[in-house]
Amino acid sequence: MGRLFSLTYPTAVVLMAIRHGHRYGFDVMDATGLPDGTVYPILRRLERRGVLEGVWEDEEIARADQRPARRYYRLTAVGEEALGDVLERFPTIGRLFEPGTA
Amino acid sequence: MNEVPGLLWIRRIAWLVPRSRRSSWCREWEAELTWAWRRMSGRGEPGWWGRLRLQLRAWSSLTDALWERGETMTMTGWTQDLRLALRSLIRHRAFALVSILTLGLGIGINTTVFTLVDGVLLRPLPFPESEELISLQHEGRESDDQLPISTGLYQLYRDQARTIEEIGLYTTNQVNLIVDGRPERIEVQFVTPSFFTTLGVSPEVGRAFTEEEGLPGAGNYILLSHAFWRDAWGGDPGIIGQSIEVSGNVAEVVGVMPRGFGFPEPGARLWLNLQVDPENAPLSNFSADGVARMTDGSSIEAVVGEVGGLVDRMEEFFPESGAVTFLRGVGIAPVVVPMKEAIVGDVSTTLWVLLGTVGFVLLIACANVANLLLVRAESRQREMALRSAVGAGRGDIVRWFMSESLILSAAGAIIGVGIAVAAIRLTLRFVPNDLPRMAEIGLDVRVLAFTAVLTVGSALFFGLFPLTRFGSGHLSDRLREGGARGATEGASRHLLRNGLVVTQMALALVLLIGSGLMFRSFQALRALDPGFDPEGVVTAQIAIPGSVMEEPAQVLNFYREAQERILALPGVQAVSYSAAAPLVRGWSYSTMESEDHPRGEDELPVFGAWNHVGGDPTGALGLRILEGRQLDWRDGADGNRSMMISRTMKELWWPDESPIGRRMRFAMGGEPQEWYTIVGVVENAAQNSLQETPREMVYWPLTVGHADAFQIMRNVVLAVRTTGEPVALVPGIRDIVQTLSPSTPLANVQTLEEAMDRATSRTSFTMTLLGSASGIALLLGLVGIYGVISYIVSQRTREIGVRLALGATGTSVRNMVVRQGLVLASIGMVVGLGAAWAMRSVMGALLFGVSATDPLTWGGLSGILVLTAVAASWLPAWRASRVDPAGALRAE
Incomplete structure (x- = not known):
């Protein structure tokens, strides 16, 4: 099976960040340290290919917090599968998100 | 500011x-x-x-937006080149960083100064069709006398002038108002109802004044400023229809003006209706300023022509008025200028010079980057030749280089905008207080558009230099040469690089001379004798309207009692009251005459500045008595009719004799005034600025008229001199004043030294900006000369090696290299002196007490330029002298 997306290093880092619970655009930027301008296009591409899924946060929670609702990203089944590829290609990438190193 | 940074940007690029x-x-x-x-x-x-971090993150949304648009999907042509260029710049970090910082500095200060220029000079006034607004004033004796506009002339123009659609009067004043139980002195304007229609602004809440409310006997009405409404009434619309007491008079609030409204500048906290009797408006009371709106299609010239014609026919319209003769005497003439020009005043020269200055800095920065790019171009010749050999056309090569320039420039612009944001904030804090339209200054889309143009322009400018290295014919030769340095190519290459350095040096010298001259002006201003002694003096304004103390005698007692008590405060040396005070509050003018010099038929009346003083003016203000004595409480309505005159007044009428004992009076026409005997002569004191030529001045006592029915100045400047810190006295003074008169506030509290600083603020501001700009220019210029000399040395290593091998000493090699730097700097100096000479008249307009061609400044700074350039060449020269001859020869 051909890959759904080109697995560059930034793409891999974004996927791993989401896997480690950094689910909002700005969180991913903070967690990965990738240049600000690259993160969103990667998220969009992955979402469009079905690797990620973007979901709006519950309005109630946002309202209680007096701010607009945020959009978070989670891995789809395809995404979970793709993680295997990521780790195969960049075996040490998980270390980026281990506690104390991020 | 609680607005989330970047939200505006998101909304803007969402399209x-x-x-x-x-x-x-x-x-x-x-x-x-x-x-x-x-x-x-x-x-x-x-x-x-x-x-800034959040803002940058918001800006990064651009790539996301472009991705959504599908634009980043196709990486061809420019985008491909930009990506390649970006990679190559990341590889050459040091070069990229130096270039970006240099450009950022240049673009940043240009953006900053352009923000000032745009806000103050370019942007139209914040009123509808503001280009139709004009200021309508008058002058006499070829601009010696400033006569604003009288109610009589206002009414005349309003009735007769067809080139004027509407005209309004306004006069700015201060009144006492009880706000939240505390007396406050606030700025107000008395305006005719037509003031608002002329400007084309309506209240946000309530209504404007009606025509009837502008007639005598109509009662008092108030329009509140938005800020005052919010601060004092919490923005409660219920205030409309209520009455408030202003300086003892009851007035009804009829409306609230829109946020930020003010004319000519925001400042007034409320507006009161000015009443003019259309049948009997006096010709002579020039107490208000005029703003008018021209009719469609009319011009300044047409207004001047028509209004001038009406003035010529004054007798016809004011047959009864005694003022006609006087106004004829001074040759009254209307002065009509576009309102924007009237508000902006003479600050425009300063701002344009500053913009030119920072433009020079950007040129110098671009020259530096061009030089760096030239070096890089040398090292890429072989690569370019290869590309060309495999089919890249000239256009492709232009694009490769331009993408690099554009990236450098754009990155510089981002840093530059960051610098500008910080610099504007800093500038607004230190800007001279007489700079108009400050409220309108800010970084906005117009300014960013300017920055964008500057960015692209810079990129094109410095990006072109490396291209000269790749003329189409050269490339194949270069490939054949294998990149070896031919002997002939050196000449043109050096010429270009040397030319850039010479230009930098020349521009830096022009800026150095400019800032040096400003520094000398500042020194000259500071060295001026203001005619008073500002050290240790605090001043405050006090007004006691009739509603607070009806009898003049009460006011006089208040002054004397307050003086006694303030003198008892620790450290206080003297206390005075005066109607006007130097650099603090303006003097009034009137015609005067002396008993010894009756005015001849065809002679113009003497128009002098007048003041009323009481207490101890020489002690408190530090006025210097040249002859006789000063006025004190013995003088005035209750005692001697005495007065003091200034040195200029003495020189006018009594150049060779003592004026003591001679008599003078106001000569206003109409009822005869009383004669006052001169008891003292004082040194000329600065009135509104330090630069002005001293006018004839007289000082009357605080009380005038007959002892049984006298008048007293109710609106005075209190001045207190102390041996200690003057500001520390303020609470004590306020206590004393409010114990004696609870509803009287101290207003405009300031020290005379602050007033002095303000009087020199424009010069010091220009000096600081020019100084920083020329400092940056010099630094960049030195980096440029250092770079060029280093490069020349690196290119000549082999030759230097040969020389050393043949017996040249280190010193002689060093001198040889330094000489090259010296030659470049000297040529730059000559060109720079020529350029400065060409610009001497522009600069002259900003100077005071120093000639634009001051030899000391020119010579000294030229010397500094050449010396620092020699110092910058010394390091590469020293390196050259340490070349190992064997190594250098082997390396080839």
Whole structure:
């Protein structure tokens, strides 16, 4: 099976960040340290290919917090599968998100 | 500012995103920014760094928006080149960093100064069709006398002039008002109802004044400023229809003006209706200023012509008025200027010079980057030749180089905008207080557009230099040469690089001379004798209207009692009261005459400045008595009719004799005034500025008229001199004044030294900006000369090696290299002196007490330029002298 997306290093880092619970655009930027301008296009591409899924946060929670609702990203089944590829290609990438190193 | 940084940007660029995705895209970015901002604010007020980071993150949404648009998907042509260029710049970090910082500095200060120029000079006034607004004033004796506009002339123009659609009068004043139980002195304007229609502004709440409210006997009405309404009444619309007491008179609030409204500048906290009797408006009371709106299609010249014609026929319209003769005497003439020009005044020269200055700095910065790019171009010749051999055309090569220049320039612009944001904030804090339209200054789309043009322009400018290295014919030769340095190519290459350095040196010298001259002006201003002694004096304004103390005698007692008590405060040396005070409050003018010099038929009356003083003016203000004595409480309505005159007044009428004992009086026409005997002559004191030529001045006592029915100045400047810190006295003085008169506030409290600083603020501001600009220019210029000499040395290593091998000493090699730097700097100096000479008249307009061609400044700074250039060449020269001859020869 051909890959759904080109697995560059930034793409891999974004996927791993989401896997480690950094689910909002700005969180991913903070967690990965990738240049600000690259993160969103990667998220969009992955979402469009079905690797990620973007979901709006519950309005109630946002309202209680007096701010607009945020959009978070989670891995789809395809995404979970793709993680295997990521780790195969960049075996040490998980270390980026281990506690104390991020 | 609680606005989340970047939200505006998101909304602006959202249109790039396809419509179907737009609202969701916007929502996501807004939510992220808001969330990040709230988290940041939760840890205390976010600093500039936090704001900047969030702003940068918001800007990065551009790539996202472009992605959504599908534009980044196709990486061809320019985008491909930009990507390659970006990679190559990342590889050559040091070069990229130096270039970007240099450009950032240049673009940053240009953006800053352009923000000032745009806000003050270019942007139209914030009124509808503001280009039709004109200032309508008068002058006499070829601009010696400033006569604003009288109610009589206002009425005349309003009735007769067809070139004027509407005309309004306004006069700015201060009144006492009880706000929240505390007496306050606030700025107000008395305006005719036509003032608002002329400007084309309506109240936000309530209504404006009606025509009837502008007639005598109509009662008092008030329009509040938005800020005052918010501060004092919490923005309660219920205030409309209520009455408030202003300086003892009851007035009804009829409306609230829109936020930020003010004319000519925001400042007035409320407006009161000025009443003019259309049948009997006096010709002579020139107490208000005039603003008018021209009719469609009319011009300044047409207004001047028509209004001038009406003035010529004054007798016809004011047959009864005694003022006609006087106004004829001074040759009254209307002065009509576009309102913007009237408000901006003479600050425009300063701002344009500053913009030119920072333009020079940017040129110098570009020359530096061009030089760096030239070096890089040398090292890429072989690569370019290869590309050309495999089919890249000239256009491709231009694009490769231009993408690099554009990236450098754009990155510089981002840093530059950051610098500008900080610099504008700093500038607004230190800007001279007489700079008009400050409220309108800010970084906005217009300024950013300017920055964008500057960015692209710079990129084109410095990007072109390396291209000269790749003329089409050269490339194949270069490939054949294998990149070896031919002997002939050196000449043109050096010429270009040397030319750039010479230009830098020349520009830097022009700026150095400019800032040096400003420094000398500042020194000259500071060295001027203002005619008074500002050290240790605090001043405050006091007004006691008739509603507070009806009898003049009460006011006089108040002054004397307050003086006694203030003198008892620790450290106080003297106390005085005066109607006007140097650099603090303006003097009034009137015609005067002396008993010894009756005015001849065809002689113009003497128009002098007058003041009323009481207490101890020489002690408190530090006026210097040249002859006789000063006025004190013995003088005035109750005692001697005495007066003091200034040195200029003495020189006018009594150049060779003592004026003591001679008599003078006001000569206003109409009822005869009383004669006052001169008891003292004082040194000329600065009135409104330090630069002005001293006018004839007289000082009357604080009380005038007959002892049984006298008048007293109720609106005075209190001055207190102390041996200690003058500001520390203020609470004590306020206590004393309010014990004696609870509803009398101290207004405009300031020290005379602050007034002096303000009087020199424009010069010191220009000096600081020019000084910083020329400092940066010199630094960049030195980096340039250092770079060029280093490069020359590196290119000549082999030759130097040969020389050393043949017995040249290190010193002689060093001198040889330094000489090259010296030659470049000297040529730059000569060119720079020529350029400065060409610009001497522009600069002259800003100077005071120093000639634009001051030899000391020119010579000294030229010397400094050449010396620092020699110092900058010394390091590469020293390196050259340490070349190992064997190594250098082997290396080839």
